[in-house]
Amino acid sequence: MAAYRRSQSGGRRLLIVSYHRVVGDFTGELQRSIPGLLISQETFRKHLEGLSAAGYDFAPLGEALDVMAGRRTARKDLCVVTFDDGYRDVYRYGYPVLKQMGVPAITYLPAALIGTPGRFNHDRLFHLLRLAQARNHRAVFDMMPAPAAELLDTVVSGRQRLSAALDDFIGQYPSTTLLETIDALEKTLGPGPDLLPEQGDLMDWDEVRQMVKDGFEFGAHTLGHVVLTHEPVDVVEREVRESKEIIERETGTTVRDFAYCNGWYSDEVIRVLVRNGFRSAVTTEDMPNRIGGDPFTLKRKVLWENFSVGVSGGYSQSLTVCQLDDCFGALGMRGPVYGRRPQRSQAMANTPLLFNPPEGVSW
Template sequence: MAAYRRGQSGGRRILIVSYHRVVGDFTGELQRSIPGLLISQETFRRHLEEAANAGYEFASIGDAVDVMAGRRATKRDLCVVTFDDGYRDVYRYAYPLLKQMGVPAIIYLPTAFIGTSRRFNHDRLFHLVRHAKQRRLKPYFTTLPAPAMELIEPVLSERKTLSAALDDFIGEHSASVLVEVIDALEQELGGGSELMPEQGDVMDWDDVRRMARDGFEFGAHTLGHTVLTLEPPDVVEREILESKLAIEREVKSSVRDFAYCNGWYSDEIIRVLMKHGFRSGVTTEDVPNRIGGDPFTLKRKVLWENFSIGMLGDYSAALTGCQLDDCFGVLGMSSPVMGRRPHLSATEAANRVLICERLARGEAT
């Protein structure tokens, strides 16, 4: 299967893997965090070992882009390790391991969060809805605005898991709406420090600079972890350019690589990236990269702990190898979600904000 996929890809496989949080206590963290963002340090180490055993050579994102463009030859398949969001867990648990094993990596940073005590909107919403469920909050007894009801009702009625409901919700609503829902839920739950998640802290700039001195790379991931296809052109421009400039200012090296939040992108977003000197953009499309492919729609396999859990509930080297060799894709057993989306026009984006504001005031249905 690996040989077949290699031939399909133009002679060399270029596997880009994506992680979010590498944690020391997976079981404990699983009780309070979004499961799909988590992988234990031990399983992460095994992933690196399995990739090497599968014949991959670890490479930088720049090397992968050069091989895809034909500017560089390689005798082995390439594996690029990436992390989204700049969680401090990566600094604590992944960085020492990567350094010890000599594996390069790139971390994509939403720069408005770096060096702050803030938490990402997705982590805050997950935490708040968990609290609502634990308190058995009934949505039809509340004064929550319509967008908040859209998120919380399927969870409380057990029609969707919290993770599934949150994925759907974030894919439909702009960053401003997410903030409005967070505010409404906090008010409904009575406020208090327990409504801010303790977990999910992010790196500070000293962490970033320390990793950079050891050769690790950093890419842009917007300012506020913003799904850009849901935003007007001026917001897209600001989120891309200012995130790039912030990293360059703090790290003193050029930033040429970008990760699309939610994996979603459009031709308009790609044009802005090219305008500002980026060389690549990574998606979350779990399909093979091909020699000669578009460097602004690089495909990534997003991995977490359960992708390596076998039938007996323990770590499975065989299953991990199948994941890295894309056996399930070759056999047609996976259904990748593609990231190209139509981009909202400025008028559509403005109208969506106005509607949400009216809904929050109870002026529309």
């Protein structure tokens, strides 16, 4: 399979793997967090060991881009480790493993949320919907915006699993609608300190700078985790430009790499990235990267804990290797979800922030 993938890719496998949260207590965190974002520290370490055993050299993104562009050759297949979102548990549980094993990595940051007590819209929605489920809360739907009422009814009625319903919702609506839904759910559930999730806290800038000092890289992931294809181009421009500026100011490094939220992109978004000095952008399209391929549509394999759980319920090295070598895709058992989307075109003057900053915080 590895030889087949090398021939498909132009001589070398260029695998980019993606993670979100590395956690110390997977079972406990699973009870309150979006499952597909989680991987235990133990499984994360085993992934890295398995990749090395499968013949990959771990490389910084820039080195992989040089090989992909034909500017240099690689003696072995290359693997690039990436993290989206800048969750603090990556600093707590992922970063020590990377340091110990000498594995480089790049983390894509939602720049305006780093160093604040804020939470992502998707984590807030997941938490609020769980509360509604636990209380079997059937709101007066005609008092809520239609999208919020539809989402709540779908989840509370059990017509769709919470994670799947939330994925579909985020894929359909812009960030302004997500905020309206959060506000509606909070009003429906009533006031209380439990409306903001405890989990899902993000790194602060001192933690980011410590990782930079140890040689780890950072890229941009918009200001507040915004799906750019849902937004007009003037908003895209601001999200791209200002996220880059903030990270560069806080870290003293040059930011040249970007991760699309939801993995979705368009030609318009790519043009904005090029105009602002970026050299690459990663998707969530699970496909091989090819020598000579487009650096602004880099393919990634998004991994979480259950990708490695075998029939016995424990960690399966064989299954993990099959996942990493994309055996199921090569056999036609699974296809990629493509990230190219149409771009919303109308301009919006005086567009508000696409997420709610915590009280007392401004950017």
